[in-house]
Amino acid sequence: MSLMEHGAVRPVTAVAWTSNTSTCPKGFTLINITEDGAAANFTRSFGMKSGYYLCYSKDLTGGMVVADIQVITDKDSIPHGYCYIAEHLELKASVSKKKRVCVRVGPVGSIDTAVLDIKLTAKSKMMLQHYTYVGDIHGYVLWCRKGHFSSPIPQAKPRSVSLDLRKLSLEQPPAPLPLRSSNPPPPVPPGRISQRRSSLHTKDNLDKPADNSFQGITALDGVPFSLHPNFDIQANGTTLQLNSQLNNIRIKSVKDIENEYNYTFTVEESAAKRSRPSVPSAQ
Numbered sequence: 001m002s003l004m005e006h007g008a009v010r011p012v013t014a015v016a017w018t019s020n021t022s023t024c025p026k027g028f029t030l031i032n033i034t035e036d037g038a039a040a041n042f043t044r045s046f047g048m049k050s051g052y053y054l055c056y057s058k059d060l061t062g063g064m065v066v067a068d069i070q071v072i073t074d075k076d077s078i079p080h081g082y083c084y085i086a087e088h089l090e091l092k093a094s095v096s097k098k099k100r101v102c103v104r105v106g107p108v109g110s111i112d113t114a115v116l117d118i119k120l121t122a123k124s125k126m127m128l129q130h131y132t133y134v135g136d137i138h139g140y141v142l143w144c145r146k147g148h149f150s151s152p153i154p155q156a157k158p159r160s161v162s163l164d165l166r167k168l169s170l171e172q173p174p175a176p177l178p179l180r181s182s183n184p185p186p187p188v189p190p191g192r193i194s195q196r197r198s199s200l201h202t203k204d205n206l207d208k209p210a211d212n213s214f215q216g217i218t219a220l221d222g223v224p225f226s227l228h229p230n231f232d233i234q235a236n237g238t239t240l241q242l243n244s245q246l247n248n249i250r251i252k253s254v255k256d257i258e259n260e261y262n263y264t265f266t267v268e269e270s271a272a273k274r275s276r277p278s279v280p281s282a283q
Contacts, residue, residue, distance in 0.1 A: 011065040011114035011149040014057040015103055016086040017042075017095050023088045028055040031120055034140065038122035042096075042138050052095060054142075055088075056118055065114040068104040069144050071135030078102055099137045117145040 018024040031054045034040050043051035072078065074097050082102040087095055103115075119128060121141045131143040252260075 009116050009147075009149060010058040010060060011116055012056050012118060013059055013062060013065050014086070014105075015066060015069065015101065015118065016055055016057075016088055017052050018055050018088045019052050019090040019093050023090055024053075024055050025057070025088055027059045028057045030055045031118075034120045034122045035128060036121050036123050036126050040120050040122075040140065042140065052089060052093065054101075054118075054120065060108065063108050064105050065108055065111055065149070066103050067106050067111050067114050068146075069115055069118065069134055069142075070102055071099055071137050071142060072102060074098050074100070079104075096138060099135070101137065101142070112148065113146055114149050115144050116147050116149060119143045119145075 014028070016025065016028065018028070018030060021030060024030045031040050040053060041051040042053065068082075070079065070082065078084070079102070082104045085101050085103055089095070117131075118134075119131060119142075121128065121143065122139065123141075126141075128143045131145050134142040134144050136142070
């Protein structure tokens, strides 16, 4: 079984037109002879001295592959997702537009079946085994071979053996040393320290937590807890006063409340019944 049948072959990544080997891009293979032994030089007319060739590439560095290839006429619209192949020609050279080659290109990871190879024949009656007929163009027949392809296997970067051996050790790493200041302040004689600075330094040491962190310090640290004298029941003997006030409280019934706050509105009613004095009209 061939490499193509096993899938161990690189796919076609680009197809283009070129004038000759000098204009053929780097990494491309120029098809200068057909499968039946004829020159694969495409010419637009008999008056042209130089023609152009078909070339293809299998360079996977770009991450794109050719999924399909078609030949269309100038009256056909290009299919969706397809594009015309590139042209690497000499100055003043051109490719015939009556029939054009277009390809559909996609990323390597999103395509399962791609174009693995393309060939040309000069005689339309000749059939190529395991190849698919694409179309005839200017007296030549274009064929393609499709199938599964093998993606390049990423290789690990070489590493230094000496560095790896240095990291392999059965001994436990020593504990990290505490950080030290590289430029400590110069010591000051004890006689020159003022009393105010000494007291501030002592107060700062007392306010600091045991673990030398600032997470345990709050605004209430060092403030003694005590109740206000007005709320200290045991201090001013307000317990007896509260008990006497509670004993003097009388619970009123609904009838007591209605009798206490009863208002008959008699004053308002008598005022409303009074008649207004009539004012004589001026003659």
